[in-house]
Amino acid sequence: MSSLAVVADADLAQASNYLVYSSMAVYTLAFLAHIAEWIFGSRSKVGRTAAALTGAGVRAADAPAVQVRGKGGTAVLDKPKVVTRSASGARDVPDGPGAAGGTVQGDLYGRIAVSLTALAFLIEAAGVIARATSVRRAPWGNMYEFSLTFSTVAVGAYLTLLVLKKNVRWMGLILVTTVLLDLGIATTWLYTASDQLVPALHSYWLWIHVSTAIICGAVFYIGATGTVLYLFRDGYESRLARGEQPGRFATSVMERLPAAATLDKFSYRINAAFFPLWTFTIIAGAIWAGDAWGRYWGWDPKEVWSFVTWVAYACYLHARATAGWKGRKAAYLALFAFACWIWNYYGVNILLNGKHSYAGV
Amino acid sequence: MSTTDKASTEAPHSEDSAEAAATAEAEAAATAEATAEAAAGAQLSTAPQEEAATAPVGIGVLGWARWFWRQLTSMRVALILLLLLSLASIPGSLIPQTQVDEMKVAVWKQEHASWVTVAEKLQLFDVYSSVWFSAIYLLLFISLIGCILPRSWQFVGQLRGRPPGAPKRLDRLPAYATWRTEKSPGEVLSYAKTMLGERRFRTEAGGNAVAAEKGYLREAGNLLFHIALIVMLIAFAWGQYFKSEGGKLVLRGKGFSNTLTQYDDFKHGALFESDDLPPFSFTLDKFDSAYERTGPQKGTARDFKAYVTFSEGADGKPQKREIEVNKPLEVDGSKVYLLGHGYAPVISVTDPTGKVIFKDAVPMLPQDSNLSSTGAVKVTDGYKNKDGKKEQLGFAAMFVPTFAGEGKGTMFSQFPELDYPVLALNAWHGSLGVDSGLPQNVYQLDTSKMEQFKGADGQLLKQRMRPGETMTLPDGAGTVKFEGIERWATFSITQQPGSGLALGGAIAAIGGLAGSLFIQRRRIWVRAVAGEDGVTVVEMAGLGRSESPKLPEELTVLSAELHQQAPTASAPPVEATVEVEGERK
Numbered sequence A: 001m002s003s004l005a006v007v008a009d010a011d012l013a014q015a016s017n018y019l020v021y022s023s024m025a026v027y028t029l030a031f032l033a034h035i036a037e038w039i040f041g042s043r044s045k046v047g048r049t050a051a052a053l054t055g056a057g058v059r060a061a062d063a064p065a066v067q068v069r070g071k072g073g074t075a076v077l078d079k080p081k082v083v084t085r086s087a088s089g090a091r092d093v094p095d096g097p098g099a100a101g102g103t104v105q106g107d108l109y110g111r112i113a114v115s116l117t118a119l120a121f122l123i124e125a126a127g128v129i130a131r132a133t134s135v136r137r138a139p140w141g142n143m144y145e146f147s148l149t150f151s152t153v154a155v156g157a158y159l160t161l162l163v164l165k166k167n168v169r170w171m172g173l174i175l176v177t178t179v180l181l182d183l184g185i186a187t188t189w190l191y192t193a194s195d196q197l198v199p200a201l202h203s204y205w206l207w208i209h210v211s212t213a214i215i216c217g218a219v220f221y222i223g224a225t226g227t228v229l230y231l232f233r234d235g236y237e238s239r240l241a242r243g244e245q246p247g248r249f250a251t252s253v254m255e256r257l258p259a260a261a262t263l264d265k266f267s268y269r270i271n272a273a274f275f276p277l278w279t280f281t282i283i284a285g286a287i288w289a290g291d292a293w294g295r296y297w298g299w300d301p302k303e304v305w306s307f308v309t310w311v312a313y314a315c316y317l318h319a320r321a322t323a324g325w326k327g328r329k330a331a332y333l334a335l336f337a338f339a340c341w342i343w344n345y346y347g348v349n350i351l352l353n354g355k356h357s358y359a360g361v
Numbered sequence B: 001m002s003t004t005d006k007a008s009t010e011a012p013h014s015e016d017s018a019e020a021a022a023t024a025e026a027e028a029a030a031t032a033e034a035t036a037e038a039a040a041g042a043q044l045s046t047a048p049q050e051e052a053a054t055a056p057v058g059i060g061v062l063g064w065a066r067w068f069w070r071q072l073t074s075m076r077v078a079l080i081l082l083l084l085l086s087l088a089s090i091p092g093s094l095i096p097q098t099q100v101d102e103m104k105v106a107v108w109k110q111e112h113a114s115w116v117t118v119a120e121k122l123q124l125f126d127v128y129s130s131v132w133f134s135a136i137y138l139l140l141f142i143s144l145i146g147c148i149l150p151r152s153w154q155f156v157g158q159l160r161g162r163p164p165g166a167p168k169r170l171d172r173l174p175a176y177a178t179w180r181t182e183k184s185p186g187e188v189l190s191y192a193k194t195m196l197g198e199r200r201f202r203t204e205a206g207g208n209a210v211a212a213e214k215g216y217l218r219e220a221g222n223l224l225f226h227i228a229l230i231v232m233l234i235a236f237a238w239g240q241y242f243k244s245e246g247g248k249l250v251l252r253g254k255g256f257s258n259t260l261t262q263y264d265d266f267k268h269g270a271l272f273e274s275d276d277l278p279p280f281s282f283t284l285d286k287f288d289s290a291y292e293r294t295g296p297q298k299g300t301a302r303d304f305k306a307y308v309t310f311s312e313g314a315d316g317k318p319q320k321r322e323i324e325v326n327k328p329l330e331v332d333g334s335k336v337y338l339l340g341h342g343y344a345p346v347i348s349v350t351d352p353t354g355k356v357i358f359k360d361a362v363p364m365l366p367q368d369s370n371l372s373s374t375g376a377v378k379v380t381d382g383y384k385n386k387d388g389k390k391e392q393l394g395f396a397a398m399f400v401p402t403f404a405g406e407g408k409g410t411m412f413s414q415f416p417e418l419d420y421p422v423l424a425l426n427a428w429h430g431s432l433g434v435d436s437g438l439p440q441n442v443y444q445l446d447t448s449k450m451e452q453f454k455g456a457d458g459q460l461l462k463q464r465m466r467p468g469e470t471m472t473l474p475d476g477a478g479t480v481k482f483e484g485i486e487r488w489a490t491f492s493i494t495q496q497p498g499s500g501l502a503l504g505g506a507i508a509a510i511g512g513l514a515g516s517l518f519i520q521r522r523r524i525w526v527r528a529v530a531g532e533d534g535v536t537v538v539e540m541a542g543l544g545r546s547e548s549p550k551l552p553e554e555l556t557v558l559s560a561e562l563h564q565q566a567p568t569a570s571a572p573p574v575e576a577t578v579e580v581e582g583e584r585k
């Protein structure tokens, strides 16, 4: 009978551990490179101001563009130029030039940081795959494995945005820092030896439900990062607008970030784009619960908090559509929603006992 | 500003923005531009207008009722109700719920004795059926229906309507392009109309401009999503009223048929009737389990499988089936789940004459994950003691599938499989109390009317047995033999009508949501006027529900295409003006 249980492949499991530790080392290097990027960026005020005005050294999207609209047009023009303007009421503040502040050295370190992050991502992903192969199942049987996959997906989403030429390098430092934190917690406190699953987790719904849950969490995390920075940058812009002069450090950091409106839109898009997937995650969970426990909804703590998270995000989306709740208030709702997600992930697993407790947390 | 621009575009900073710094002139311009945009963006969505929280108009009940209704169906109240709903669900995850686990509720009550009255008053053990929780979601759903109905009508109206005419100043809109061409205005406009029509825009020519709109599916998706929420709620309610759920313990080799009397326990919704149970039966042929043998997770379950012979209907053809933890057996609207399993020692009892008066497999109730189990053997009939008097026998039993070993302390199992099974019994005689009419726990012995057998040494009679061993009762009262071990499994048989409807609603909700969030509703205007020098000035502008990078991208593509048909006039530039605009991606 015991032949039904597949024995974990110890060598692969060990390899997975080495890969995870290696990725942490590379993330640490990426962290240092980002720090260097920010430091070099802080040095060159002149370069930055110039960059902000002319768009030199940074991509056009990051800088206010100067449009020369010829009345008569020219024959060389093969396409009419589309001019965009933000909606009335929004501050017309340009995006900052990014952490490197338009400096060549800062930019070099920034690129190094991104390359290292990509390398660390590949190593970490290999670690996850090794772990999965060692037990021949989805690598989401316990919190250690969730945490690994969670940070891998978050970095993957960040790199995807970069590949899509989205302006997201501003979050590099924060992301790498939190990934290191996540991996640190995972390897020291949550570590669970590679092993088989309890029967309740034997289901293809594990692949569907848990993978989408982790993807949503990782992407919502990126959205929440944008929201937090939005709140800071928005505060900074309001102070400037009121004629106050924020401190030198705050100025140095804040002026290099994208404009508040850009950050706000960034997190809205991320959250809105993945809200349907989160809805799907919950429904997939309900279908699985129907198969595993004989009821599709039973107010188990995990279910409750998924529901709370879902309603909170719905609330945020409503808030964005309601005049008096836009901006900061909506941002607080978004952070509340993400806090619910995180609590559901760590708090509920560790502190509240429900049916969703697996082997080794 | 914050009210006038409501219907058209997002204004993330309408309040605490740079307004302080803005000059009066700028503000006036902004207001004018906002009004223009509002007209151009009118009916771009069916979202209810934000209303100021003014007192009811008119006096009397009707005025108040109307005011109340308008409040309830406003976005603001929907938002607050949603927030309340999320906060209100929280306590139910922190305090155990009767609905989920009654045992945990009892334990909590013991541990927090001083809170019990307050918690009970606040219905904290039944949060999800409490008055206050129900009030919130009922209000929310009334609000939802009150919101959906007018929006649906409005949307139908919009589907019949035509896109509104071009605003006076197209260059005020979020995306704008202009060039001069030698084609005539009429030609340009007809090119534009065809081009936009080909791209499935709804177009409307009027005056010197063409208006076009696309993305109605966004609104449709949004309405579908909200309607799907209502469908899901109805499905849940339906399920609650008609559901049934029963448990049954089945020994290996024994069977079950789906009638009310066969259940060990049975719960059902208010409107359930026992005729609703579909007829079927099954026999448990075999039960397999696998456990982790080594490592830190030793003893953790890895696999359970019940092999059954199943027949549908009153006398259907028997078929072999397997039931696993995640793979229930589905029959005619019912599902049979594998819930738990355990051991049932087979025990035989003889009376003083040596006649076997009892032989049965007696299920033991597992107490821990290694299946240390307890139970009771009750011999109700057929026993006469040495004096020929009728009596009943009872044995309190503890069973461990893997005993730690003699001298190694207590009866706690070391592993869930039958590596070293040991049964411990102590024996009683007297009245089991089963005829008293009170419900009895089959796993426990009520010893209030019983006496314990005593051993030769005057000590209470207790014995640990391996399979095949026998315990002899004192003074020739009979023997008890541990014959062997059977297995059992528990099944839960549930019927949950409405789950198909709920699933349908859920799928519609996701589809609607995707439509609502991924489709942009937007308008494009093309204007062509003959300039003073006879050259045509073409202007194109776009407006969306929210600022999206897609709108300028789309306008770029559209203007490039129109530009091909109406290329820039080759006239030399007269003078260039420089305009600085905040450009966003």
Ligand code: HEM
Binding pocket: A311, A313, A314, A317, A318, A320, A321, B045, B046, B047, B048, B072, B073, B074, B075, B078, B082, B140, B143, B144, B145, B147, B148, B222, B226, B229, B513, B516, B517
């Ligand atoms: C059960 C409660 C509700 C939930 C979970 C919910 C959820 C949502 C979600 C997720 C969206 C975002 C979709 C989008 O932005 O297009 C949305 C939009 C919307 N909801 Fe709800 N909603 C609920 C109740 C209501 C009620 C009661 C109203 C009416 C007062 C309402 C009116 C709207 C409107 C007008 C939009 C569109 C906003 C826009 O076009 O930007 N909702 N809702």
